[in-house]
Amino acid sequence: MxxxxxxxVLATGCGRNAVRAAEKEFLADQVMVFDNDPHDSAAxxxxxxxxxxxxxxxxxxxxxxxxx
Amino acid sequence: xxxxxxxxxxxxxxIAHAEDRAEVSTELFAEARDGDKGGLTVVHPQANVGxxxxxxVTLDLGYAADAVTGATATIYQVDATTGATTFSDFRxxxxxxxGFQGRRSRIxxxxxxxxxxxxxxxxxxxxxxxxxxxxxxxxALAYTHSxxxxxxxxxxxxxxxxxxALTGADPCDKQGLILAKDRPGETVWRDLSIDTAxxxxxxxxxxxxxxxxxxxxxxxxxxxxxPYRRVKIxxxxxxxxIPDERARWSLAARVNRYLPALHAAAHFNARFYDDTWRVIxxxxxxxxxxxxxxxxxxxxxARIYQQTPAKFFKDAFFYENFSTAxxxxxxxxxxxxxRSAMLGGKLTVISVAEDKPVLGIFDKLQLNxxxxxxxxxxxxxxxTGDNTMGIDKQFxxxxxxxxxxxxxxxxxxxx
Numbered sequence: 001m002x003x004x005x006x007x008x009v010l011a012t013g014c015g016r017n018a019v020r021a022a023e024k025e026f027l028a029d030q031v032m033v034f035d036n037d038p039h040d041s042a043a044x045x046x047x048x049x050x051x052x053x054x055x056x057x058x059x060x061x062x063x064x065x066x067x068x
Numbered sequence: 069x070x071x072x073x074x075x076x077x078x079x080x081x082x083i084a085h086a087e088d089r090a091e092v093s094t095e096l097f098a099e100a101r102d103g104d105k106g107g108l109t110v111v112h113p114q115a116n117v118g119x120x121x122x123x124x125v126t127l128d129l130g131y132a133a134d135a136v137t138g139a140t141a142t143i144y145q146v147d148a149t150t151g152a153t154t155f156s157d158f159r160x161x162x163x164x165x166x167g168f169q170g171r172r173s174r175i176x177x178x179x180x181x182x183x184x185x186x187x188x189x190x191x192x193x194x195x196x197x198x199x200x201x202x203x204x205x206x207x208a209l210a211y212t213h214s215x216x217x218x219x220x221x222x223x224x225x226x227x228x229x230x231x232x233a234l235t236g237a238d239p240c241d242k243q244g245l246i247l248a249k250d251r252p253g254e255t256v257w258r259d260l261s262i263d264t265a266x267x268x269x270x271x272x273x274x275x276x277x278x279x280x281x282x283x284x285x286x287x288x289x290x291x292x293x294x295p296y297r298r299v300k301i302x303x304x305x306x307x308x309x310i311p312d313e314r315a316r317w318s319l320a321a322r323v324n325r326y327l328p329a330l331h332a333a334a335h336f337n338a339r340f341y342d343d344t345w346r347v348i349x350x351x352x353x354x355x356x357x358x359x360x361x362x363x364x365x366x367x368x369x370a371r372i373y374q375q376t377p378a379k380f381f382k383d384a385f386f387y388e389n390f391s392t393a394x395x396x397x398x399x400x401x402x403x404x405x406x407r408s409a410m411l412g413g414k415l416t417v418i419s420v421a422e423d424k425p426v427l428g429i430f431d432k433l434q435l436n437x438x439x440x441x442x443x444x445x446x447x448x449x450x451x452t453g454d455n456t457m458g459i460d461k462q463f464x465x466x467x468x469x470x471x472x473x474x475x476x477x478x479x480x481x482x483x
Contacts, residue, residue: 018204023275026326031333031357031365034270034280034322037480039116039130040436043095046112047474051442053402054341054349054375056264056284056318 087431088119093478099442100466101139103149107466108138116163124170130163134184141464142233144308144399145300146384146457148464155236159184173198178212186219186240186295188248188257193264204272209265216260217248220295223307224256228395233307234295258291276326285317299397300388308398310380316343332358341375347403349375365416371409377449378403384462385455401463405447408471412440430481437477444471 019027026032035041049055097110114132121127136157143151165178175196182189193212200207219240223231234255241249248257264286272278290312298305320339327333335355342348355369380396381403417435419426426433448459465471 018202019272019275021203024272026276026328027272027278029326029333031359031367032278032324032326034278034324037091037436037478039091039093039114040438040476040478043093043112043114043132043476044474047097051402051408051444051472052349052373052375052406053343053345053347053378054316054318054339054351054373056266056286056316056341 087482088117089480089482090117091115091478091480093436093476095474095476097472097474099138099472100468100470101152101464102461102466103139103152103464105139105152105154108140109136111135124168126165126167126169128163128165128167128178130161130180132161132163134159139464140296141399142296143298143300143305144384144462145305145388147461148384148399149461151298152464157184157186159187161189172203181246183242183245186234188217188242188246190215190246206268206270208268208270210267212262212264214260214262214264216262216290217257218260218291218295219248219255220258220291221307222251222253222256228309229301229304229306231307231309233298236296258295260288260290260292263287276328278324280320280322282320282322283317284320286315288314288316293398294400297399299399300384301392301397302388306397308400310378310396310398310400310403311345314343314345316341316347318342330358332356335369337371345403346379347375347377349373349406363418363420365418367414367416369410369412371412372407373409374407375405377405381449383448383450383455383459385457385459386450399462401465404463405449407445407447409443410440411443412438412474414438425483426481430483432482434480435478436480438475440474441470442472442474443469 030036092115093113095112097112099108101107112132112134114130116128116130118126118128136159138154139152140155141148141152145151159182161180161182163178163180165176167174167176173196175194177194178192180189180191191212191214193210195208195210197206197208199205219234219238221232221234221238226232238255239251240255241251243249250256266282266284268280268282270278270280292312292314293308293310295307297308299308318339318341320337323336325334333356335353335357337353338350340350351371351373353369353371355367357365357367359365378398380393381398381400382393384399387397415437419433421431425431444465446459446463446465448455
């Protein structure tokens with residue numbers, strides 16, 4: 001848990017100025033967005049959880065331009 | 069009018085978007101099965117629609133179904149094809165989500181209901197995310213609770229090795245489609261409670277690279293056996309019996325790297341998984357997305373996966389000729405040691421409105437065609453030197469190189 005907190009603090013500290021708004025053209029592209037199609041991801045999880053014991057934890061949507 | 073038709077088609081709720089959107093898709097999953105009963109086929113149509121209610125509220129609706137037909141092994145034994153039979157089932161699922169969006173944050177409440185002949189699922193959950201200062205870091209938290217119920221034979225008076233399995237002919241009564249109703253002496257509904265939590269950290273690293281860490285945990289309490297499956301133990305074939313409690317967690321890391329010179333992106337995913345049944349697994353996935361002109365996107369990927377068996381899983385020969393693992397015995401392939409691989413591709417045709425909307429409605433319209441090939445390598449759970457019958461026929465896996473195929477066709481429109 002402590003490691004996770006440190007990781008979050010480091011990431012947020014370093015990330016504040018990592019990329020300026022004007023530099024987010026590529027990050028906003030759909031190929032850079034995690035789970036750009038959540039229904040497709042859900043359908044794939046549905047298949048994998050019926051074949052594998054290690055279900056879940058494939059991440060979530062977000063990323064890209066950082067515009068929530 | 070066309071917009072109304074799309075809304076009527078509608079479907080789900082996941083993360084809502086800044087503009088209205090609708091998606092319809094159909095997926096076909098076909099898995100090879102040994103024996104003379106054919107393969108396993110699942111057709112999975114789904115439809116989703118999301119729209120804004122004012123500036124800060126979004127509503128998403130969804131519907132999905134599974135039509136399953138094919139061969140299944142009723143008894144886990146050295147030669148599973150002996151007791152193989154065919155079955156069919158149909159599952160319906162409806163979803164609803166209400167989202168509230170601020171300048172840098174978002175919170176979504178969602179619920180879903182799933183029903184099929186022998187299984188009921190009622191789920192509620194919520195997800196919150198926030199962009200930190202600079203909008204280069206997003207932290208998200210999600211939680212769901214699911215009240216599930218599984219139809220089972222009424223085995224309350226039987227000892228473990230005397231329990232009989234459910235059959236397709238047994239009645240599984242319901243009240244009002246989503247409430248379970250027991251039929252004492254014949255069938256009862258067994259509860260399964262599932263709590264799931266996930267936190268993700270998404271970080272922009274550079275103008276061409278971002279990454280995501282996801283920590284996932286789930287606790288399951290209740291009936292988790294397949295009520296239809298039996299396990300051959302000596303001369304008996306009782307219903308399988310596995311623990312009622314399971315806690316699992318995983319940690320995943322994902323990285324995207326844009327390649328401006330190629331108008332492409334490379335993707336890397338890795339995941340580690342562990343649980344209290346001692347299943348330890350992990351997967352690695354590499355992907356590559358390439359634009360061809362402005363309206364065609366091609367995506368390729370390769371994935372490998374491996375897991376260890378659950379602590380109470382045995383190859384069928386050992387259950388059949390020796391004993392159970394304490395009080396537990398199972399023939400679940402998901403709890404056996406597994407090595408698998410997947411190769412896939414996806415073709416996306418993108419139409420963006422310029423002077424006027426695409427088809428008179430959409431700001432953006434995408435047609436996706438996707439295909440995956442799945443490979444499976446059976447692995448022995450126990451000492452192969454002592455197993456004189458081998459493991460080749462204990463599951464209904466096909467003997468060919470390709471174990472399963474997934475095909476998907478979807479249309480996604482933003483309007």
